[in-house]
Amino acid sequence: MEQYTYDDLNNMQIDVLKELGNIGAGNAVTALSSLINQKVDMATPKVNILDFKDVANVLGGEERQVAAVLLNVTGDVNGIMMFVLDIADATRLVNLLMGMESTDDKLSEMQISALQEIGNIIAGAYLNSLAQLTNKKMIASVPYLAMDMAAAILSVPAIEFGKIGDTVLLIQTDFGDEVDKVQGYFLFVPDIDSINIVLGSLGVI
């Protein structure tokens, strides 16, 4: 079997992946918006093909403190879905949802569970819309949460993709609510075979 690399993707295929990011994130943002009862806007998705050393830049630098909910995706499509927020924004999001006022930057067990569940709902909305569109099976794992430095968190998808190549493809969509209390990112990192499957299902390969 021929070994594809991300460099083989042409502009049209990149555009299709961006559109998938658009649809996935659009649904995810709608879910988030109804959770917190606020209008949430999103930016145009970016398809980043990055060297490992540059991966952390998508989250604003290696040492930036972020909260990330990660779901492993299996089925016809394999990859990693992440929902990432600044630690401060994660706290605000949980407070918005639970109607709490906490100034403590350390989240309680209950707040952590809530954040995982938010990630679960939102990432689920993203993946479900893609599964419907492509008619491919995408099974999400339970949500896993980590709060740490951006580079340390991104080492997880990077290592996974390091097994097959020297770049990582991230479909990144930034979002923010109207009052700028909560800003974050969706990162969908499909493996190269899955990209071929998805593009094939849409007839652009």
Place this chain on the structure above:
Amino acid sequence: MSTVIKVGMADLKTCKYPDRLTTLGLGSCVGIVLYDPITKIGGLAHAMLPDSKLINNNQNIAKFVDTGSKKLLDDMIRLGANKNRIRAKLAGGAQMFKFDTSSDLMKIGYRNAQAAKANLAELGITIVAEDTGENYGRTIELNTENGDLIVKSIGKGIKTI
């Protein structure tokens, strides 16, 4: 003038005092630090995977513990370090997410740290200190004046190993 030289993911670099080496936000990757106290030459490799022999696409030497640690040692010797004096320190190899144990992803941090120990033993390099495992990220900086390795983690403060 001394500079702090940054080592990225899947990257390795050497330097000589007064320059220093750092890598930011090691997660499941492992940081392999070598130091010769007499020449004050230091080296740092930020490796992502334990074994190049298990991977088809393995040209990127610094990406793997086995090829990365060997290259780092060779580079230091070429710079004038004496192999008999070189000591190693390790950091990283964390498990960032609490995956269920069936997942291969979960064990990668541990496997990276184990591979570093095995490869350094094979190269005949003694490990004098380590800060590996657990579930948090680490930023490390090698002080080439004395070989101290400064380890910073969120909420865990700063320690020197």
